[in-house]
Amino acid sequence: MPTTVMTERIAVRSPQKSPAVRASFPVKAREQEQVPEPVVEMRAIRKTFLDVVANERVNFSLRPGEICALLGENGAGKTTLMNILFGYYAADEGEILIHGKKVSFASPRDAIACRIGMVHQHFTLVPSQTVLENVVVGSSGGRFFLDMKRAREKLCALQKRFGLAVDPDAPVWTLPIGGQQKVEILKALYRDARILILDEPTAVLAPLETRELFDTLRTLAAEGCSIVFISHKLYEVMEIAHRVVVLAKGVICAERSVSETDERELANLMVGHELAGKTATARKAGAALLSVSRLTVRNDKGLDAVKDLSLDVHSGEVVGLAGVSGNGQMELADALFGLRVPTSGTIVLDGAALPDGNPKSRVDRHMGRIPEDRMTTGLMLDLSVEDNLVMEHHGDFRRSGMLDREAIGDHAEGLMCDFGIKADGRRAPARTLSGGNLQKIILARELSADPKVVVAAQPTRGLDVGAIEYVHGRILEARDRGAATLLISEDLDEIFALSDRIAVLYEGRIMGIADRKYATKEQIGLWMSGIRDVLCA
Amino acid sequence: MDHILSATFLTGLLAAMMRMATPIIFGTLGEILSERAGVLNLGIEGIMLMGAMSGFLTTLHTGSLWLGVAAAALSGVLLALLMALLTVTLGLSQHVSGLGITLFSTGLAMFIYRLSVGSPVNPPTVTPFTQVALPALSSIPILGEAFFTQYALVYVAFLLIPVLWVLLYRTTWGLAIRTVGENPFAADTVGISVPLVRTLCLAAGGALMGVGGAFLTLAHQNMFLIDVVGGRGWISIAMVIFGNWDPVRGAAGALIFGLLDAFQLRLQALGVDLPFHLFLALPYVLTVVALVGVSRKSSAPAALLKPYRREEKG
Numbered sequence: 001m002p003t004t005v006m007t008e009r010i011a012v013r014s015p016q017k018s019p020a021v022r023a024s025f026p027v028k029a030r031e032q033e034q035v036p037e038p039v040v041e042m043r044a045i046r047k048t049f050l051d052v053v054a055n056e057r058v059n060f061s062l063r064p065g066e067i068c069a070l071l072g073e074n075g076a077g078k079t080t081l082m083n084i085l086f087g088y089y090a091a092d093e094g095e096i097l098i099h100g101k102k103v104s105f106a107s108p109r110d111a112i113a114c115r116i117g118m119v120h121q122h123f124t125l126v127p128s129q130t131v132l133e134n135v136v137v138g139s140s141g142g143r144f145f146l147d148m149k150r151a152r153e154k155l156c157a158l159q160k161r162f163g164l165a166v167d168p169d170a171p172v173w174t175l176p177i178g179g180q181q182k183v184e185i186l187k188a189l190y191r192d193a194r195i196l197i198l199d200e201p202t203a204v205l206a207p208l209e210t211r212e213l214f215d216t217l218r219t220l221a222a223e224g225c226s227i228v229f230i231s232h233k234l235y236e237v238m239e240i241a242h243r244v245v246v247l248a249k250g251v252i253c254a255e256r257s258v259s260e261t262d263e264r265e266l267a268n269l270m271v272g273h274e275l276a277g278k279t280a281t282a283r284k285a286g287a288a289l290l291s292v293s294r295l296t297v298r299n300d301k302g303l304d305a306v307k308d309l310s311l312d313v314h315s316g317e318v319v320g321l322a323g324v325s326g327n328g329q330m331e332l333a334d335a336l337f338g339l340r341v342p343t344s345g346t347i348v349l350d351g352a353a354l355p356d357g358n359p360k361s362r363v364d365r366h367m368g369r370i371p372e373d374r375m376t377t378g379l380m381l382d383l384s385v386e387d388n389l390v391m392e393h394h395g396d397f398r399r400s401g402m403l404d405r406e407a408i409g410d411h412a413e414g415l416m417c418d419f420g421i422k423a424d425g426r427r428a429p430a431r432t433l434s435g436g437n438l439q440k441i442i443l444a445r446e447l448s449a450d451p452k453v454v455v456a457a458q459p460t461r462g463l464d465v466g467a468i469e470y471v472h473g474r475i476l477e478a479r480d481r482g483a484a485t486l487l488i489s490e491d492l493d494e495i496f497a498l499s500d501r502i503a504v505l506y507e508g509r510i511m512g513i514a515d516r517k518y519a520t521k522e523q524i525g526l527w528m529s530g531i532r533d534v535l536c537a
Numbered sequence: 538m539d540h541i542l543s544a545t546f547l548t549g550l551l552a553a554m555m556r557m558a559t560p561i562i563f564g565t566l567g568e569i570l571s572e573r574a575g576v577l578n579l580g581i582e583g584i585m586l587m588g589a590m591s592g593f594l595t596t597l598h599t600g601s602l603w604l605g606v607a608a609a610a611l612s613g614v615l616l617a618l619l620m621a622l623l624t625v626t627l628g629l630s631q632h633v634s635g636l637g638i639t640l641f642s643t644g645l646a647m648f649i650y651r652l653s654v655g656s657p658v659n660p661p662t663v664t665p666f667t668q669v670a671l672p673a674l675s676s677i678p679i680l681g682e683a684f685f686t687q688y689a690l691v692y693v694a695f696l697l698i699p700v701l702w703v704l705l706y707r708t709t710w711g712l713a714i715r716t717v718g719e720n721p722f723a724a725d726t727v728g729i730s731v732p733l734v735r736t737l738c739l740a741a742g743g744a745l746m747g748v749g750g751a752f753l754t755l756a757h758q759n760m761f762l763i764d765v766v767g768g769r770g771w772i773s774i775a776m777v778i779f780g781n782w783d784p785v786r787g788a789a790g791a792l793i794f795g796l797l798d799a800f801q802l803r804l805q806a807l808g809v810d811l812p813f814h815l816f817l818a819l820p821y822v823l824t825v826v827a828l829v830g831v832s833r834k835s836s837a838p839a840a841l842l843k844p845y846r847r848e849e850k851g
Binding site: 086088089107108109110112118120122124125126127128129133134136137138139140143144145146187191 | 707708709710711712713715716719720722723724725726727728729730836839847
């Protein structure tokens, strides 16, 4: 591949749109405004879950051939609104019109019949089945026997037309995330979708894959498909969308044509207040507190997921480990946390080797662990906030062999106050807290003990902008107190915001390490795609 | 020991293998169908006993063996629908519901049997199915007599193996069933009704389990005893795992079990000086051993045991 093309293709995250893109759409938009009949009209939609209002008086419309971005923070009601359009939820009030005709959807089946397709954030695929099986399921049109030959022809035609290359016979679990997403899109197109909803499609993609996805979406829109693109990433919205609808707290708070707005305005609309810029002032790094050397770890399938990996993290620095999901992040984190026994290699914390597969040694040696999945690994959702807060240290809260509830309570009150954990009392089950507050429990537990080493895996995944700011602040604070911090993240913005050095994990190996001051997103993006030093030597 | 190698011995052994395997094949296929849709039906032991009882009583009162089989299938369907109500509609624990159904059906089967025939000294009997020799095939030496001179229900069981395989892997329904069992959310988003598929699979599976039970009282034996099923339901569940949720491999497991069962009967008859309980235990012990080896590599349907609701936040 020629270098020049690479540069252009990789510049996904750059906020400036290429002139070609900017010019091409408005012409088309104006054409369509003369034929104003929207393909979708949602009127006065209201949806509540128990007593939480998810959508309130939402009016939403979509025009043919348009890419409309639905922008908002987590919990703003974007996904709910689109799940209503897809027939997955029933709205409490309001009506939906497709091509001007009122419809009522009892299930996704009805929505599919109206040629609506949705790619959910969490893919709806069966990993053990092939691509073809995943695409075909449920679309038989009343036939009893599977006609795989016909299905294959139809699928291949679609693949050719929209440039969505995946092997129809590959089991889905063997595909990278980007490939799985293509299967999801093909699934919708196979059902002749003309209205395509994508729920945070880029959240799991590498820059190159995002590029490909955007090319596909443009092709689809050019063929007259209408696309709803749910996102909370502003630069993406600016690049791909023609129109932006901003949702906040279940209500539509603004609607803009992309040509008439900018990232700054959208950010303020979305959050409702000005965002403080994150500052990660680099400090002088000290001694290596965490040294991983020649570590090899197997995944659940028995294959090497981390291969001969060596990495040092020094006191007072954040090393950001970037990479597309599935490149060994989970296995590396598990090995560091002591949840997975490596096949070879050592992990040394402050001069002494940590025993393999022994989580307690990590607690004893002051490693702060922020696990990837706070719901299952990090917390016990059915236990109270206070119990979760002492989970690793309940030995310290003992009086004559019994738990000292009073001391536990005091400890919890203190941390809840320090970390601003909002809960219905310290005895409230963790399950009742929001995602941001759950993560605060983990931060409080792991960072209040003044850890020497902090390993944070995807610490802000699924959190809204406010909570992300808070988590970032706390991580930097720990660093400033001298902790050696390893930040494993798939979010490049996060990596760049927090790290002093940036390493890239690709297929279980470190592709490269760069000082943040000299690193560019293009360079890191190339490494993440497994391309070493094409541009910058 | 010489006659172990004789042709008569071999024919007898293989024929017994087929007979011993048949109820387990019915049970295994029924259970595979349920589990492929995501529901573990631990009611199988009780459903087989109800099938054995209702098949027997129906034949006793009407004189028709096939009506008995139909009644057994019907009782299986009804109990499986109860299971569907508990686990699919209400989303209760599949373990507790299934065991509950087994306990319930065991009591109910005995109760109805007592109500119907009282407690006579000699339990009533029916004229059971007779073996049907298939033309041409049954005259193959050794094997013909073993495989093709069997009860009609044996042929049905063996025919059902490829039928279920084709259903699961070659039809749109099968793909829908497998998708429901692997990822019900995916099925829902392409417009497949998860509760409907699960309920139908449970019902059809229950029918097979009921017929498996009826084979025991209408062909294998000619009377109903409370322990007539004797753990064959549980063995079927083990065979599902042994066969990695595949009908052909599951049935192969059932055949191996049948062979061991037939073999231990013959070992007992040889008069080896060991307690007969040891021989009785042999197939079960070997099943456990086989499972230890196989189940490490097996992969259950991903959504097995998981009730499905459209996710509602709250």
